Amino acid sequence: MNAKLKDNAEWGALSALPGNPMIWILIISELVVFGLALIGFMAMRFLKPEIFATGQAALDYWLGGLNTMFLITSGWCAARAVHARSRDQRQKARLWLGGAGMFGAAFLVVKLVEWSEKLSQGHDIAFDAFFTLFYLITGFHAAHVVMGLAILAIVGWWDSLENLKTGTAFWHMVDLIWLIIFPVIYLARGL
Amino acid sequence: MKYESQKVAMYYFAGALALFVAQVLFGVLMGTVVVVPNFLSELLPFNIMRMVHTNALIVWLLMGFFGCAYYLIPEEAERELHSTKLAIIQFWLFLFGAAAAVVGYLFRIHEGREFLEQPLWIKLAIVVVALMFLYNVSMTVLKGRKTAITSVLLLGLWGIAVFFLFSLYNPSNLVLDKMFWWWVVHLWVEGVWELVMASVLAFLMIKMTGVDREVVEKWLYLIIALTLFTGILGTGHHYYWIGTPGYWQWIGSIFSALEVFPFFAMVIFTFYMVWKGGRTHPNKAALLWSLGCSAFAFFGAGVWGFMHTLAPINYYTHGTQVTAAHGHLAFYGAYVMLNIAMFTYAMPNILKREPYNQVLNMWGFWITSGGVAFMTFALTFAGVVQTHLQRVMGMNFMEVQEQLGLFYWLRLGAGVAVLVGTILIVWSLAVPGSRQKAASQAGLAAAE
Numbered sequence: 132m133n134a135k136l137k138d139n140a141e142w143g144a145l146s147a148l149p150g151n152p153m154i155w156i157l158i159i160s161e162l163v164v165f166g167l168a169l170i171g172f173m174a175m176r177f178l179k180p181e182i183f184a185t186g187q188a189a190l191d192y193w194l195g196g197l198n199t200m201f202l203i204t205s206g207w208c209a210a211r212a213v214h215a216r217s218r219d220q221r222q223k224a225r226l227w228l229g230g231a232g233m234f235g236a237a238f239l240v241v242k243l244v245e246w247s248e249k250l251s252q253g254h255d256i257a258f259d260a261f262f263t264l265f266y267l268i269t270g271f272h273a274a275h276v277v278m279g280l281a282i283l284a285i286v287g288w289w290d291s292l293e294n295l296k297t298g299t300a301f302w303h304m305v306d307l308i309w310l311i312i313f314p315v316i317y318l319a320r321g322l
Numbered sequence: 323m324k325y326e327s328q329k330v331a332m333y334y335f336a337g338a339l340a341l342f343v344a345q346v347l348f349g350v351l352m353g354t355v356v357v358v359p360n361f362l363s364e365l366l367p368f369n370i371m372r373m374v375h376t377n378a379l380i381v382w383l384l385m386g387f388f389g390c391a392y393y394l395i396p397e398e399a400e401r402e403l404h405s406t407k408l409a410i411i412q413f414w415l416f417l418f419g420a421a422a423a424v425v426g427y428l429f430r431i432h433e434g435r436e437f438l439e440q441p442l443w444i445k446l447a448i449v450v451v452a453l454m455f456l457y458n459v460s461m462t463v464l465k466g467r468k469t470a471i472t473s474v475l476l477l478g479l480w481g482i483a484v485f486f487l488f489s490l491y492n493p494s495n496l497v498l499d500k501m502f503w504w505w506v507v508h509l510w511v512e513g514v515w516e517l518v519m520a521s522v523l524a525f526l527m528i529k530m531t532g533v534d535r536e537v538v539e540k541w542l543y544l545i546i547a548l549t550l551f552t553g554i555l556g557t558g559h560h561y562y563w564i565g566t567p568g569y570w571q572w573i574g575s576i577f578s579a580l581e582v583f584p585f586f587a588m589v590i591f592t593f594y595m596v597w598k599g600g601r602t603h604p605n606k607a608a609l610l611w612s613l614g615c616s617a618f619a620f621f622g623a624g625v626w627g628f629m630h631t632l633a634p635i636n637y638y639t640h641g642t643q644v645t646a647a648h649g650h651l652a653f654y655g656a657y658v659m660l661n662i663a664m665f666t667y668a669m670p671n672i673l674k675r676e677p678y679n680q681v682l683n684m685w686g687f688w689i690t691s692g693g694v695a696f697m698t699f700a701l702t703f704a705g706v707v708q709t710h711l712q713r714v715m716g717m718n719f720m721e722v723q724e725q726l727g728l729f730y731w732l733r734l735g736a737g738v739a740v741l742v743g744t745i746l747i748v749w750s751l752a753v754p755g756s757r758q759k760a761a762s763q764a765g766l767a768a769a770e
Contacts, residue, residue, distance in 0.1 A: 160551050167576045256569055263569050
């Protein structure tokens with residue numbers, strides 16, 4: 132059905148993008164949602180500078196940095212997988228996808244360590260305006276990492292080049308969004 | 323119309339139109355009570371009228387959807403309906419349940435839970451009706467041709483039934499009660515009903531504009547993706563002040579703000595299809611209702627919804643006349659107009675009245691739409707004044723109501739216009755036009 136959709140109907144600007152056009156509808160929607168959430172975060176930081184300064188000071192940017200490395204590496208593996216699949220190296224492509232999934236899982240492990248540390252300090256989602264947004268944004272992002280891992284597994288199983296492009300497009304969105312979350316929430320302090 | 327069993331839709335169209343008139347009539351009575359407070363106060367108190375007004379609306383829209391599905395599905399599936407007899411029994415059972423509920427309300431028999439006032443046995447009867455319906459249409463689709471339109475329509479209709487089950491769940495914790503209460507009302511109008519809307523509009527576009535099915539299906543996928551992406555978590559905008567955790571203010575605000583997009587996509591879709599396919603179809607009235615539906619839904623559900631959906635704004639406007647303005651324009655634009663579009667398209671086909679009362683129908687469109695639009699403006703101004711006086715200045719509720727009198731009179735006037743328009747619509751659909759009579763007499767003469 133997917134291939135038919137793309138062949139039979141003109142999708143405008145989306146037709147030129149790799150993978151199924153419907154994934155791009157999702158990607159654009161996700162970018163809008165995270166964009167709004169981060170704008171909300173910055174607006175609240177402007178309104179409540181003290182609470183946000185204290186909250187951001189409590190975050191460990193080394194863990195955030197480590198996770199950034201994990202996701203970028205994972206994205207690179209996913210790109211290698213598509214490259215391999217386009218040369219008909221199916222096994223190699225699956226190995227690269229597995230690597231992408233491993234780094235994604237490592238990201239989740241670090242995230243859980245980070246959250247449990249914050250929770251043990253009493254910083255839960257209802258603690259203050261900063262932590263409400265911290266858990267919402269990072270939690271919503273982590274949920275997308277979980278979904279992304281499932282998608283990578285699915286396109287690893289049904290591994291046509293089109294499917295691989297579609298699945299990895301979603302995965303690259305997940306790491307792109309983290310690359311915006313990390314500086315806004317962890318790094319931009321006292322600006 | 324290609325299949326004999328599509329005729330069964332006529333039962334549902336007729337029942338829906340009768341309830342439509344009743345619903346608007348009760349609306350006008352309520353509008354009168356607001357400005358003349360003791361009007362009918364002994365015989366028919368305001369809360370009872372409100373139950374009839376809101377319940378009749380929901381029931382006739384559902385009845386209309388059933389009718390739409392019975393007309394649409396055989397044509398899409400390219401086969402007769404699984405069972406015409408079952409559809410007829412289902413109609414009478416549904417009508418009996420609705421009538422019993424209304425008569426019960428008049429004698430003060432109800433369960434009190436807003437919009438879900440129906441006594442338990444009527445709720446259970448509605449579940450039975452839904453099962454009969456779903457069995458009938460699903461069997462038809464399973465045995466026939468499967469298209470994107472029937473898949474989306476079935477997804478929407480099954481969703482309606484599944485979410486209605488939450489009306490049977492009434493936890494004693496008030497927060498949980500409200501939380502699940504919205505699963506019926508909200509996940510219908512901003513979720514599964516939108517799927518019904520998109521698929522029926524897609525059907526009408528294929529039939530009336532002649533644009534390729536592939537193109538229409540592409541739009542349908544886009545619209546339902548946006549609907550489900552925004553509408554489900556958008557339910558959070560009802561969770562701001564009912565005792566749920568504060569993060570719902572963020573979830574609700576962000577996702578419900580995006581609910582404008584599926585409605586905007588439907589506007590682009592319908593207008594682009596008509597522009598692309600041309601307006602040569604003889605049923606101009608049905609085309610007008612289809613375009614009006616997407617446009618009014620965009621303003622009523624999309625724009626008027628967005629106006630008070632962000633938590634910091636809703637903190638002030640919650641439960642004021644702004645909500646009433648949004649509710650009226652959204653229900654009219656999205657679901658009343660959708661049903662009338664389908665009735666206007668299908669009824670002349672079923673009744674074999676090709677040159678029918680189109681001009682009168684279009685007068686009905688403009689008078690009803692003008693009335694609802696004017697009512698929306700009156701209620702919006704009332705809501706803004708109310709928000710300021712009551713929530714910003716801190717005046718008490720009844721003092722503020724006195725200040726809103728002028729707007730309530732304007733609303734009543736608009737309501738009367740809507741009643742007139744409604745009668746014109748029903749008349750134009752039910753009674754053959756003069757040209758039609760002439761045509762059929764000519765036909766008779768020729769036959770003789």
